[in-house]
Amino acid sequence: MAEGDPKDAEDRTEAPTQRRLDRAREDGQVPLSREAVSFATLLAATLAGFLALPAMGLDWLRALRVLAEAPDPGAEEALLLLRAATLALLPVLGAVAIAAILASLGQTGPLLRAESLQPELSRISPLAGLRRLFGTEALIELLRTVLKLAVVGAALWFSVDLSALQASLQQPPGMLPAAIGRGVLHLMLVTLGAFAVLAALDVLLVRWRHLRQLRMSREELKEEMREAEGDPQVKARQRRLRETRARQRMLAAVPKAAVVVTNPTHYAVALSYDQGQAAAPRLVAKGVDAMAARIRAAAEEHGVPVVANPPLARALWRLEVDTEIPPEHWQAVAEIIAYVWRLQGRAGGG
Numbered sequence: 001m002a003e004g005d006p007k008d009a010e011d012r013t014e015a016p017t018q019r020r021l022d023r024a025r026e027d028g029q030v031p032l033s034r035e036a037v038s039f040a041t042l043l044a045a046t047l048a049g050f051l052a053l054p055a056m057g058l059d060w061l062r063a064l065r066v067l068a069e070a071p072d073p074g075a076e077e078a079l080l081l082l083r084a085a086t087l088a089l090l091p092v093l094g095a096v097a098i099a100a101i102l103a104s105l106g107q108t109g110p111l112l113r114a115e116s117l118q119p120e121l122s123r124i125s126p127l128a129g130l131r132r133l134f135g136t137e138a139l140i141e142l143l144r145t146v147l148k149l150a151v152v153g154a155a156l157w158f159s160v161d162l163s164a165l166q167a168s169l170q171q172p173p174g175m176l177p178a179a180i181g182r183g184v185l186h187l188m189l190v191t192l193g194a195f196a197v198l199a200a201l202d203v204l205l206v207r208w209r210h211l212r213q214l215r216m217s218r219e220e221l222k223e224e225m226r227e228a229e230g231d232p233q234v235k236a237r238q239r240r241l242r243e244t245r246a247r248q249r250m251l252a253a254v255p256k257a258a259v260v261v262t263n264p265t266h267y268a269v270a271l272s273y274d275q276g277q278a279a280a281p282r283l284v285a286k287g288v289d290a291m292a293a294r295i296r297a298a299a300e301e302h303g304v305p306v307v308a309n310p311p312l313a314r315a316l317w318r319l320e321v322d323t324e325i326p327p328e329h330w331q332a333v334a335e336i337i338a339y340v341w342r343l344q345g346r347a348g349g350g
Contacts (some may be wrong), residue, residue, distance in 0.1 A: 261316060281337065
């Protein structure tokens with residue numbers, strides 16, 4: 001994702017959210033340090049070379065000797081030399097390929113996109129090629145290359161011991177291979193150290209640029225929050241609909257209630273009880289102020305007894321609708337229901 005104009009970049013002051021990072025990943029935009037991949041391939045090539053080439057090098061030397069001693073070298077000797085060289089390089093090439101894959105996956109994780117396989121005409125456009133060649137990215141890449149060469153060159157320059165080199169030249173010829181091997185190993189270790197430093201710095205730089213390019217403005221942040229949590233107006237409307245339906249269900253349950261306990265004006269709770277079928281009375285409706293008035297009106301309209309008991313009404317109002325009365329209120333509720341039944345001339349149970 002390319003950065004927009006400077007004014008747009010100034011508005012993007014907020015860190016990207018996890019959702020924006022996930023969307024960028026789905027679009028194939030992930031931080032990938034090429035220097036880290038280069039370091040991994042160089043390290044793998046070095047290790048594979050030191051482990052595999054000495055053993056394979058003997059076959060290569062034999063093939064060279066056969067080619068040199070042949071009076072009239074032909075295709076057979078050339079194929080023998082080519083086979084030996086190929087066998088010597090295959091472990092190195094295999095290690096390099098595996099290291100490149102692992103270094104890439106270690107930074108990006110598994111990321112497969114079918115869109116990446118589709119051809120893009122912009123990549124073959126001359127105008128787009130000129131923009132890439134002379135654009136900001138090309139300048140940054142040039143500076144990175146110059147810096148890399150400078151760091152590696154400085155590391156090699158300061159690691160070379162001229163006195164040790166002169167001393168090795170004074171040694172017998174039989175000791176030169178060992179001295180050369182030690183010198184090459186030293187230079188390779190210095191080179192690997194320099195590349196490791198460059199790779200670590202490049203990983204930090206790539207991740208910083210990735211997060212910087214995905215920064216969000218406050219408006220984008222608010223829009224994403226609305227998308228993730230829903231439009232506040234829609235949620236408020238849905239909440240009002242749920243509350244309306246809940247009130248309608250409670251008012252529909254009042255005519256079937258056994259008694260309505262009131263405050264007497266601010267609170268009202270409707271209780272139902274089926275003797276012999278339920279273990280305890282159940283709260284089927286509750287309300288405060290206007291809703292309490294509607295419950296009282298519905299009870300009076302359908303002949304449901306209304307009993308004033310302010311402490312009990314306030315205590316029962318805290319319960320959820322359609323729940324049984326807890327044991328601590330059984331005695332008070334039982335007395336009210338028994339009172340109502342006596343008024344109705346019904347025989348109450350225990």
